[in-house]
Amino acid sequence: NAGVTQTPKFQVLKTGQSMTLQCAQDMNHEYMSWYRQDPGMGLRLIHYSVGAGITDQGEVPNGYNVSRSTTEDFPLRLLSAAPSQTSVYFCASRSKLAVTSYEQYFGPGTRLTVT
Amino acid sequence: GESVGLHLPTLSVQEGDNSIINCAYSNSASDYFIWYKQESGKGPQFIIDIRSNMDKRQGQRVTVLLNKTVKHLSLQIAATQPGDSAVYFCAETAGDYKLSFGAGTTVTVRA
Numbered sequence: 001n002a003g004v005t006q007t008p009k010f011q012v013l014k015t016g017q018s019m020t021l022q023c024a025q026d027m028n029h030e031y032m033s034w035y036r037q038d039p040g041m042g043l044r045l046i047h048y049s050v051g052a053g054i055t056d057q058g059e060v061p062n063g064y065n066v067s068r069s070t071t072e073d074f075p076l077r078l079l080s081a082a083p084s085q086t087s088v089y090f091c092a093s094r095s096k097l098a099v100t101s102y103e104q105y106f107g108p109g110t111r112l113t114v115t
Numbered sequence: 116g117e118s119v120g121l122h123l124p125t126l127s128v129q130e131g132d133n134s135i136i137n138c139a140y141s142n143s144a145s146d147y148f149i150w151y152k153q154e155s156g157k158g159p160q161f162i163i164d165i166r167s168n169m170d171k172r173q174g175q176r177v178t179v180l181l182n183k184t185v186k187h188l189s190l191q192i193a194a195t196q197p198g199d200s201a202v203y204f205c206a207e208t209a210g211d212y213k214l215s216f217g218a219g220t221t222v223t224v225r226a
Contacts, residue, residue: 004158031212040124042204042216043159050212058213090158094212102147102208106158 002026004107006091012113013081021076021110023091029105031094032074033058034066036087037109043090049074050096081114088112125221134192136220138205141186146210150179150190153202153219162190162203192222200224 007022025032033048035058045058049068063085065077074093078085088111094104128134140148146167151159165172165179165188172179178191188205202219 033212033214035216040218042206042218043214044216045213048212059215092158102149102164103161104149104214106160108158109156 004091004093004105006089006107006110008110009108010111012115013078014115015081015083017081018077018079019081021078021089021091021112023074023076023107024072025074025091025093025105026072027093027095027105028071029093030071030096031104032068033092033104034064034074034076035090035092036060036085037090038087046076046089078112083114086112086114123220124218125223127223127225128195129225130195130197132195134190134195134199134222136190136192136203136205136222138188138190138217139186140188140205140207142207142209142215143183143186144209145207147208148179148181148188149206149208149214150177151204151206151216152199153204155201159204195222195224197224197226 004025030051034046035043037043044060047066049055055066088109090109091107092104149164150162153159163174163179165181176193180189202221204216204219206214206216208214
Protein backbone atom coordinates (compact mmCIF):
# COMPACT_ATOMS: atom_id res chain seq x y z
CA ASN A 1 0.00 0.00 0.00
CA ALA A 2 1.93 3.04 -1.27
CA GLY A 3 -0.65 5.64 -0.16
CA VAL A 4 -0.49 8.85 -2.18
CA THR A 5 2.35 9.11 -4.69
CA GLN A 6 3.45 12.14 -6.69
CA THR A 7 5.81 12.52 -9.62
CA PRO A 8 8.12 14.18 -10.30
CA LYS A 9 9.68 15.22 -6.97
CA PHE A 10 11.42 18.22 -8.53
CA GLN A 11 10.84 20.12 -11.76
CA VAL A 12 12.25 23.25 -13.36
CA LEU A 13 10.27 24.90 -16.15
CA LYS A 14 10.77 27.93 -18.30
CA THR A 15 8.03 30.53 -18.50
CA GLY A 16 5.40 29.45 -21.01
CA GLN A 17 6.14 25.73 -20.86
CA SER A 18 3.44 23.26 -19.97
CA MET A 19 3.60 20.16 -17.84
CA THR A 20 1.53 17.70 -15.87
CA LEU A 21 2.06 16.84 -12.22
CA GLN A 22 1.03 13.28 -11.53
CA CYS A 23 -0.83 12.07 -8.46
CA ALA A 24 -2.02 8.56 -7.72
CA GLN A 25 -3.51 6.83 -4.69
CA ASP A 26 -4.11 3.14 -4.05
CA MET A 27 -6.57 3.45 -1.17
CA ASN A 28 -9.70 3.65 -3.36
CA HIS A 29 -10.44 7.11 -1.96
CA GLU A 30 -13.21 9.06 -3.61
CA TYR A 31 -11.96 12.51 -2.66
CA MET A 32 -8.75 13.92 -4.09
CA SER A 33 -7.34 17.43 -4.12
CA TRP A 34 -4.38 19.57 -5.10
CA TYR A 35 -2.78 22.22 -2.91
CA ARG A 36 0.09 24.60 -3.33
CA GLN A 37 2.33 25.72 -0.51
CA ASP A 38 4.35 28.90 -0.70
CA PRO A 39 7.11 29.87 1.77
CA GLY A 40 5.76 30.86 5.17
CA MET A 41 2.21 30.12 4.19
CA GLY A 42 -0.30 27.38 4.71
CA LEU A 43 -1.63 25.22 1.93
CA ARG A 44 -4.09 26.68 -0.54
CA LEU A 45 -6.58 24.53 -2.41
CA ILE A 46 -6.24 24.59 -6.21
CA HIS A 47 -8.75 22.00 -7.42
CA TYR A 48 -10.53 19.05 -5.94
CA SER A 49 -12.57 16.03 -7.01
CA VAL A 50 -15.26 14.07 -5.22
CA GLY A 51 -15.13 11.15 -7.63
CA ALA A 52 -14.22 10.05 -11.13
CA GLY A 53 -15.52 12.53 -13.67
CA ILE A 54 -16.26 15.24 -11.08
CA THR A 55 -13.94 18.16 -10.38
CA ASP A 56 -14.35 21.62 -8.94
CA GLN A 57 -12.30 24.73 -8.31
CA GLY A 58 -10.67 25.59 -5.05
CA GLU A 59 -9.24 28.85 -3.79
CA VAL A 60 -6.53 29.43 -6.43
CA PRO A 61 -7.53 27.60 -9.65
CA ASN A 62 -6.27 30.06 -12.27
CA GLY A 63 -3.54 28.65 -14.51
CA TYR A 64 -4.29 25.03 -13.60
CA ASN A 65 -6.46 22.32 -15.09
CA VAL A 66 -7.47 18.96 -13.70
CA SER A 67 -9.37 15.89 -14.79
CA ARG A 68 -10.35 12.69 -13.01
CA SER A 69 -10.88 9.79 -15.38
CA THR A 70 -10.19 7.09 -12.77
CA THR A 71 -10.54 6.83 -9.00
CA GLU A 72 -6.78 6.36 -8.63
CA ASP A 73 -5.35 9.26 -10.65
CA PHE A 74 -5.74 13.00 -10.40
CA PRO A 75 -3.24 14.87 -12.62
CA LEU A 76 -2.68 18.62 -12.40
CA ARG A 77 -1.83 20.45 -15.62
CA LEU A 78 -0.03 23.75 -15.94
CA LEU A 79 -0.93 25.07 -19.36
CA SER A 80 1.56 27.95 -19.58
CA ALA A 81 3.88 28.12 -16.60
CA ALA A 82 4.52 31.47 -14.92
CA PRO A 83 7.06 32.41 -12.21
CA SER A 84 4.13 32.96 -9.82
CA GLN A 85 3.50 29.21 -10.00
CA THR A 86 6.83 28.44 -8.37
CA SER A 87 5.74 26.49 -5.32
CA VAL A 88 5.52 23.10 -3.68
CA TYR A 89 2.49 21.14 -4.82
CA PHE A 90 0.75 18.54 -2.69
CA CYS A 91 -1.85 16.04 -3.67
CA ALA A 92 -4.18 14.58 -1.05
CA SER A 93 -6.90 11.98 -0.81
CA ARG A 94 -9.64 11.07 1.63
CA SER A 95 -12.31 8.44 1.90
CA LYS A 96 -15.91 9.66 1.84
CA LEU A 97 -16.69 6.84 4.27
CA ALA A 98 -14.60 8.52 6.99
CA VAL A 99 -17.60 10.27 8.51
CA THR A 100 -16.25 10.48 12.06
CA SER A 101 -12.88 11.84 11.07
CA TYR A 102 -11.51 14.25 8.53
CA GLU A 103 -8.29 12.32 8.03
CA GLN A 104 -6.74 13.26 4.73
CA TYR A 105 -3.59 11.66 3.33
CA PHE A 106 -0.98 13.80 1.60
CA GLY A 107 1.64 12.87 -0.94
CA PRO A 108 5.32 13.85 -0.54
CA GLY A 109 5.02 16.88 -2.81
CA THR A 110 6.46 18.20 -6.07
CA ARG A 111 8.80 21.17 -5.86
CA LEU A 112 8.30 23.28 -8.99
CA THR A 113 10.47 26.20 -10.07
CA VAL A 114 9.49 28.39 -13.01
CA THR A 115 12.24 30.62 -14.40
CA GLY B 116 -12.58 36.58 3.21
CA GLU B 117 -12.73 34.37 6.24
CA SER B 118 -9.60 32.49 7.13
CA VAL B 119 -7.88 30.37 9.69
CA GLY B 120 -4.78 31.68 11.36
CA LEU B 121 -2.30 30.77 14.05
CA HIS B 122 -1.35 33.15 16.81
CA LEU B 123 2.42 32.66 16.78
CA PRO B 124 4.72 31.70 13.91
CA THR B 125 7.30 30.01 16.16
CA LEU B 126 7.35 28.15 19.45
CA SER B 127 10.41 26.92 21.33
CA VAL B 128 9.82 24.31 24.01
CA GLN B 129 12.03 22.32 26.34
CA GLU B 130 12.04 18.58 25.83
CA GLY B 131 9.65 16.97 28.26
CA ASP B 132 7.51 20.07 28.70
CA ASN B 133 3.99 20.42 27.36
CA SER B 134 3.41 22.45 24.18
CA ILE B 135 0.38 24.53 23.37
CA ILE B 136 -0.19 25.72 19.83
CA ASN B 137 -3.01 28.16 19.21
CA CYS B 138 -5.21 28.92 16.25
CA ALA B 139 -7.96 31.47 15.66
CA TYR B 140 -10.66 30.99 13.07
CA SER B 141 -13.37 33.29 11.78
CA ASN B 142 -15.76 31.08 9.80
CA SER B 143 -18.62 30.35 12.18
CA ALA B 144 -20.00 27.83 9.65
CA SER B 145 -16.95 25.57 9.99
CA ASP B 146 -17.87 22.02 10.90
CA TYR B 147 -14.49 20.32 11.28
CA PHE B 148 -11.18 21.57 12.60
CA ILE B 149 -8.05 19.62 11.88
CA TRP B 150 -4.43 19.73 13.02
CA TYR B 151 -1.58 18.67 10.73
CA LYS B 152 2.12 18.18 11.35
CA GLN B 153 4.60 18.83 8.57
CA GLU B 154 8.21 17.77 8.86
CA SER B 155 10.84 19.30 6.64
CA GLY B 156 10.59 18.07 3.04
CA LYS B 157 7.45 16.03 3.65
CA GLY B 158 3.75 16.37 3.12
CA PRO B 159 1.41 17.28 6.00
CA GLN B 160 0.44 14.45 8.31
CA PHE B 161 -2.93 14.26 10.04
CA ILE B 162 -2.71 14.52 13.83
CA ILE B 163 -6.21 14.91 15.15
CA ASP B 164 -9.49 16.59 14.33
CA ILE B 165 -12.52 17.83 16.22
CA ARG B 166 -16.04 18.42 15.13
CA SER B 167 -17.81 21.67 15.92
CA ASN B 168 -20.23 19.96 18.35
CA MET B 169 -17.34 18.97 20.62
CA ASP B 170 -15.16 20.97 23.03
CA LYS B 171 -12.31 18.56 23.53
CA ARG B 172 -10.82 15.52 21.92
CA GLN B 173 -7.82 13.47 23.00
CA GLY B 174 -5.42 11.34 21.10
CA GLN B 175 -2.08 9.82 21.85
CA ARG B 176 -0.16 12.58 23.71
CA VAL B 177 -2.27 15.23 21.99
CA THR B 178 -5.40 17.09 22.98
CA VAL B 179 -7.39 19.50 20.84
CA LEU B 180 -9.59 22.10 22.49
CA LEU B 181 -12.27 24.08 20.70
CA ASN B 182 -13.80 27.26 22.06
CA LYS B 183 -16.56 28.31 19.71
CA THR B 184 -17.45 31.38 21.76
CA VAL B 185 -14.16 33.07 20.91
CA LYS B 186 -13.47 31.02 17.77
CA HIS B 187 -10.27 29.55 19.15
CA LEU B 188 -8.61 26.19 18.63
CA SER B 189 -5.58 24.79 20.39
CA LEU B 190 -3.38 21.74 20.18
CA GLN B 191 -1.68 20.51 23.32
CA ILE B 192 1.24 18.10 23.06
CA ALA B 193 2.18 16.33 26.27
CA ALA B 194 5.82 15.59 27.16
CA THR B 195 7.20 17.13 23.97
CA GLN B 196 9.88 15.05 22.27
CA PRO B 197 12.55 15.95 19.69
CA GLY B 198 10.45 14.17 17.05
CA ASP B 199 7.72 16.71 17.63
CA SER B 200 9.83 19.42 16.00
CA ALA B 201 7.89 20.40 12.88
CA VAL B 202 5.49 22.96 11.47
CA TYR B 203 1.96 22.59 12.77
CA PHE B 204 -1.05 23.74 10.78
CA CYS B 205 -4.65 24.10 11.75
CA ALA B 206 -7.29 23.80 9.07
CA GLU B 207 -11.02 24.17 8.95
CA THR B 208 -13.84 23.15 6.66
CA ALA B 209 -17.53 23.84 6.46
CA GLY B 210 -18.05 20.26 5.32
CA ASP B 211 -17.88 20.97 1.60
CA TYR B 212 -14.43 19.42 1.31
CA LYS B 213 -12.74 22.81 0.91
CA LEU B 214 -10.06 22.97 3.57
CA SER B 215 -8.64 26.33 4.61
CA PHE B 216 -5.24 26.26 6.27
CA GLY B 217 -3.56 28.67 8.64
CA ALA B 218 0.01 29.85 8.07
CA GLY B 219 1.57 27.41 10.51
CA THR B 220 3.58 27.42 13.74
CA THR B 221 7.14 26.12 13.73
CA VAL B 222 7.82 24.13 16.89
CA THR B 223 11.43 23.65 17.95
CA VAL B 224 12.19 21.26 20.79
CA ARG B 225 15.26 22.11 22.88
CA ALA B 226 17.25 19.23 24.35
